Structures are given as structure tokens and as C-alpha cells.
Amino acid sequence: MRSFQKSLPEFDARRIQVVGISVDTPAESQHLRETQGYTFPILSDAKDKVIRRWDLVHSRGGPDGADISRPAEFLIDSSGKILWVNLTEDIRVRVRPEQVLRAFDAAKAHTSAGE
Amino acid sequence: MKRSWNPGLWWGFVLALVAIVSYPLIFTRYPITRDFPWVTLLLLAIAFFLLATGIARAFQRPDAYCGKVLGSILGVLTVLFVGIFVFAIFYMARQIPASRGAPKVGELAPDFTLPDSQNNAVTLSALLNSPFAPNGSAAPSAASGKTAGAILIFYRGYW
Secondary structure, three states, X not given: OHHHHHOHHHHHHOOEEEEEEEOOOHHHHHHHHHHHXXXXXXXXXXXXXXXXXXXXXXXXXXXXXXXXXXXXXXXXXXXXXEEEEXXXXXOOOOOOHHHHHHHHHHHHHHHHHXX | OOOEOOHHHHHXXXXXXXXXXXXXXXXXXXXXXXXXXXXXXHHHXXXXXXXXXXXXXXXXXXXXXXXXXXXXXXXXXXXXXHHHHHHHHHOHHHOOOOOOOOOOOOOEOOOOEEEEOOOOEEEHHHHHOOEOOOOOOOOOOOOOOEOOEEEEEXXXXXX
């Protein structure tokens, strides 16, 4: 998410809202935002409500054996339609902001061409 | 004849430790050294070369070089540590669920409401339909216009 923080101007220019989501509590998320300097919002799904509904639960994946979220990224347009999804198969290999920006630009170009 | 010290053993061992520790501390910060850990593997290859030549010298020319016992201990420890490291990054890191039921491209994102880090309830559909607030600034700026979309980043947490 450090790389997304650095690329925020690019997301702002396209009016894309960056949102983090994890099972951490709001206080833990706030601590992360303060220590890492993240200025985008981080939502707290401490009861795995959304993570379960979106089938992203990594069962007992937390250090204390708790259920957590697998890494996953969803790019959504203003109508709520999903434009692009990234479900990594390796927790070390994370999405780069450029991939998201490219996907957004490509979807936008596609939409304009169809109009 | 006094046998000479066999420094390659220590250099190899220390370099292997440096390679393992530097991966999470330094090289995971940069995608180019993280996604495929080539710097780390290069350092480990050099470490193994130093250790192997040191051990070979100790056993082939025991009259000239020390290090039979030390070399064996450091060699076994290095193989053990590197084995655990390789297992962790090439096997454990891939043990994540397939998430076949996750929302797919073209589908509508299932709506939700969750608290943000200030305990304000945030609803996805409302967020997408509100004027765009530059990421991080509290109030929407007049010039910015409608929100064009959102990138949701689900992450493991427990930082």
C-alpha cells in the first residue's frame, strides 16, 4: 500500500478513490495510517463480514490463527461495476499501482469507443 | 606447520544470514527485488560458494587449513536456514485460498457498509456516488467533480 500512497496524485487525477480493507480494528487501522503516513481511508472488517461475502477469507491466516483477508484488489467504476480484479497467488507478489491505472485507462478508452 | 585460518566459512555463513534477513527488511520494499528475489538468491549463491570452497579446503588439505568441524556445523546450519527461507517464500507464501467465489469483472460489486479508522460508517455505493474527495483530504474540492471509481485493496492486516 506504500506504493499506492506514493501514486495518490495519479489516482486523484482520475478521481479514483483508494480504499484499504482488512480485519484490523479501526484503532489498529488508524495506527497504521499514522505510522505509515497513509492518507487514504482504511475500512475495518473486524467480523469478516464483507471478506466472507466476497469469498476472500484466508482461514486461520493470521499470526494468532484468526481468519483474515487474502490480498485482493478490485477496481470498480462509479456505477459499482467491477472493471478489473487481481487475486494474487503469492502473498509476496502484490499489485503495482501502474497496473491499476492502466486497467482504468483501458476500461475508460473501451467505454468511450463504445459510445 | 601452523594451519591457516579458513575465513571463507565465516564469510559464507554470515553472508547467508545477511541474505535471508535483508529480504524482508529491504528487498520486499521494491517489486523488482521482491516478486522474484534475484538479489537474495545471488547472495545465497555466493554464500554457498564461499562455504563450499572453505569446507572443501578443510577436508582436502587438513594439514594446511582448519575448519573441518566448524565448516560442517556452519554448513549444516546454513542449509537449514536457507531451506526454511526457501520453503517460506516459495511454498508458504503461495498457500492462499483460490477465492473462486469472489466478485468477477463485469459483475456489480456487492454493496457494504464498514467503519473507517475514525469509526465513521462508509458505504461503498454512497462513496461511488459522492463528489470526489482527493485521497486524504477531508472535504471534496469544488473543482474535482464526480467520483469516477474506487480501487479496493483487501490486505492481510496485523501490521
